[in-house]
Amino acid sequence: MNVADRQVTKVRDLTTEPFNTSTHLAHAQQQADARGYEDFLIVDVDSHHYENEASTEIADYVENEVMRNEILYQGISRKGISTGFGQYQDLGGRLVRYPRRKSEEVPETPHRDITLMRRWMDAMGVDIACMFPTPLLNLGLSPRVDLEVELAMGYNRWLCERVLQEDHRLKSMLYLPFNDPEACLKVIEMFGDKPGVIGFMVTSTRYRGVYDNAYVRTYRMLEERGLPLGFHTGLGGQEPGLSTCNRFLTLHALGFAWHNMLHLSNWVINGLPERFPKLKVMWIEAGLAWLPFLMQRLDNEYMMRHSDAPLLKRKPSEYMREMFYTSQPMEMVDNARALELTFEMIGAETQLLYSSDYPHWDMDLPSVIYDLPFLTEGAKRNILGGNAQRVFNLDPVLSERKRARQAEKARASA
Amino acid sequence: MSEILVAARDDIPEGGARIIEIGNLEIGVIRHEDAFYAYRNFCPHQGGPVCEGIRMAGVYDDVDPEGLFHGQKFDKADMHIVCPWHGYEYRLKDGVNVCDARLKLRKYEVTERDGNVYITV
Ligand code: FES
Numbered sequence: 001m002n003v004a005d006r007q008v009t010k011v012r013d014l015t016t017e018p019f020n021t022s023t024h025l026a027h028a029q030q031q032a033d034a035r036g037y038e039d040f041l042i043v044d045v046d047s048h049h050y051e052n053e054a055s056t057e058i059a060d061y062v063e064n065e066v067m068r069n070e071i072l073y074q075g076i077s078r079k080g081i082s083t084g085f086g087q088y089q090d091l092g093g094r095l096v097r098y099p100r101r102k103s104e105e106v107p108e109t110p111h112r113d114i115t116l117m118r119r120w121m122d123a124m125g126v127d128i129a130c131m132f133p134t135p136l137l138n139l140g141l142s143p144r145v146d147l148e149v150e151l152a153m154g155y156n157r158w159l160c161e162r163v164l165q166e167d168h169r170l171k172s173m174l175y176l177p178f179n180d181p182e183a184c185l186k187v188i189e190m191f192g193d194k195p196g197v198i199g200f201m202v203t204s205t206r207y208r209g210v211y212d213n214a215y216v217r218t219y220r221m222l223e224e225r226g227l228p229l230g231f232h233t234g235l236g237g238q239e240p241g242l243s244t245c246n247r248f249l250t251l252h253a254l255g256f257a258w259h260n261m262l263h264l265s266n267w268v269i270n271g272l273p274e275r276f277p278k279l280k281v282m283w284i285e286a287g288l289a290w291l292p293f294l295m296q297r298l299d300n301e302y303m304m305r306h307s308d309a310p311l312l313k314r315k316p317s318e319y320m321r322e323m324f325y326t327s328q329p330m331e332m333v334d335n336a337r338a339l340e341l342t343f344e345m346i347g348a349e350t351q352l353l354y355s356s357d358y359p360h361w362d363m364d365l366p367s368v369i370y371d372l373p374f375l376t377e378g379a380k381r382n383i384l385g386g387n388a389q390r391v392f393n394l395d396p397v398l399s400e401r402k403r404a405r406q407a408e409k410a411r412a413s414a
Numbered sequence: 415m416s417e418i419l420v421a422a423r424d425d426i427p428e429g430g431a432r433i434i435e436i437g438n439l440e441i442g443v444i445r446h447e448d449a450f451y452a453y454r455n456f457c458p459h460q461g462g463p464v465c466e467g468i469r470m471a472g473v474y475d476d477v478d479p480e481g482l483f484h485g486q487k488f489d490k491a492d493m494h495i496v497c498p499w500h501g502y503e504y505r506l507k508d509g510v511n512v513c514d515a516r517l518k519l520r521k522y523e524v525t526e527r528d529g530n531v532y533i534t535v
Binding site: 010011013014026095361362365 | 462
C-alpha cells in the first residue's frame with residue numbers, strides 16, 4: 001500500500017476503554033495467527049487464576065466451621081493464612097492487568113475464572129492450560145498444618161467441581177498439603193481420578209526435606225498411578241537470608257530459583273530417582289538459568305563424596321536430564337549461546353514444557369519458544385505442546401478458535 | 415510520508431492517550447504536560463501494546479555524595495512509558511528503554527495545527 005493512501009481504520013480512546021483480556025493480548029493473537037499455531041497443539045503447563053477472589057465460594061467447601069468462618073471473614077490471601085514477604089509483583093500499579101482485572105466484565109456463566117482463562121488462552125494460542133493458584137502457593141509456610149489440609153481439600157474440591165469439570169481445556173496439578181503426609185495420600189485418593197486432574201503439586205516454599213520417609217507412600221502412589229509430581233517454586237522471603245532482600249527483583253531472582261534448587265538437590269542426592277524410577281518429577285516456574293549451575297555443582301561434588309549419595313548409579317546431572325522443567329521465566333534472552341547450551345544440557349527437546357505463568361508479571365508468550373533460532377520446528381512443537389501431551393497423557397484437542405481457523409485455511413486453499 | 419489527523423487537541427485530555435490503527439499499524443498518541451508524543455504501539459520485548467500502559471515517573475535511588483542511601487524517589491522530569499505486559503520502561507521523550515538503550519520504540523513526528531493533532535507516517 002502506498003503510504004499516502006493509508007486511512008485510519010480504527011481509533012481507540014484509552015481514556016474510556018474498559019479493560020479486557022482479549023484486547024490486552026490482541027498482539028499475542030496476532031503472533032499466534034502469524035505463526036500458524038492452528039496447525040499444532042500448544043499446551044501451557046503453568047498458568048494461574050486468582051482463587052482468593054472466590055474466597056467465599058471456597059469457604060463453603062471447607063469443612064471445619066471455625067476455619068470456614070475465618071476464611072469468610074478475611075479471605076484466603078491475607079496475612080495469617082497465606083503470608084508472604086515482598087509481595088509487590090504488580091510493580092506498584094505499572095502492570096495494568098493487576099488493578100484492572102477485577103473490573104473485567106464476564107458473562108454470568110460459566111464461572112468467571114473459566115471465561116478469563118479462555119480469553120487469554122485463545123489470545124495466546126494455548127489449547128490446554130494447567131492452572132495453579134496464586135496466594136495459596138504460600139500456604140506451605142503456615143505453621144497451621146490443620147489449616148493447610150482443610151484449605152487444600154476445600155480448594156481442590158471447589159476447583160474440580162466448579163472449574164475443571166466444566167471445561168476440558170482446563171487442567172490442574174492439585175495442591176498437596178505436604179506438611180501432613182497422611183493427608184497427601186487422602187488427597188490423591190480423593191481427586192486422582194477426577195476430570196482435569198493431571199498430577200499433583202507441592203509448593204516449594206516449605207521446611208521439610210523431600211527425602212523424609214513420611215513421603216514414601218505418596219511418591220509410590222503417584223508413581224503407580226502414573227501421575228506427575230510438580231514442585232511449584234515461590235518467593236519464600238521469610239527465609240532468614242532472603243528476608244534481607246529489600247527489592248522484589250532480588251527476592252524473586254533468588255527465591256524462585258533457590259527453593260527448587262534446594263528440593264531438587266535433596267531429591268537427587270538422596271537417590272529418589274533410583275527409588276521411584278517411574279515417578280515423573282517436574283520443576284515449575286524457576287526458569288532455566290539455575291540448571292547448568294546446579295548440574296555442574298552436584299556432579300563435581302558427587303565425584304568426591306560418593307558416600308553422601310551411594311544410591312546413585314550415575315552422575316546427578318544425568319538424573320536431572322530425565323526430569324521435566326517448565327520454561328518460564330525464560331532468561332538469557334540476550335544470549336542465545338547460553339540458552340542453546342542450557343537447552344542441550346537439560347535435553348529440552350523432550351524434557352522442557354512451555355509455560356506462560358499468565359497473568360503474572362513475568363509471563364512468557366509461546367513466541368519466546370517459537371522464535372528461538374536454534375530449535376527445529378519439531379523441537380518447538382514438542383516444547384510448546386508435544387512434551388506435555390506425552391507427560392500428562394493429554395488428548396491433543398485443539399481449541400475451537402484454532403479449528404475454525406484451520407477450516408478457514410482449508411476453504412481458502414481449496 | 416503522509417500526515418494523519420489524530421484528533422482535535424482538546425479531545426485528548428492531559429495524561430490521556432489514543433491508539434490509531436492504520437491497517438496493521440498501531441500508533442499510540444500520548445498527551446503529557448501539554449505535549450504530544452507518538453510511538454508505534456509495539457514493545458520490542460515480546461510485542462506487547464506498549465502505549466496502552468501507564469506513564470509513570472522514573473524512580474531513582476537517592477544517594478548522597480558520601481554514598482549514603484536516602485530512599486527511593488520519583489524523578490517527575492523523567493517520565494516513562496511502561497509496557498503493560500511486563501513493565502519494560504521507555505523514556506516518554508525519546509522512546510529509549512531505560513535499562514538497555516539498544517531497545518527503542520518507533521517514534522513518529524507529531525504536529526499541531528489549528529487546534530488539531532497530526533502524526534506523520
Ligand atoms: S512486551 Fe513489553 S514489556 Fe514485555
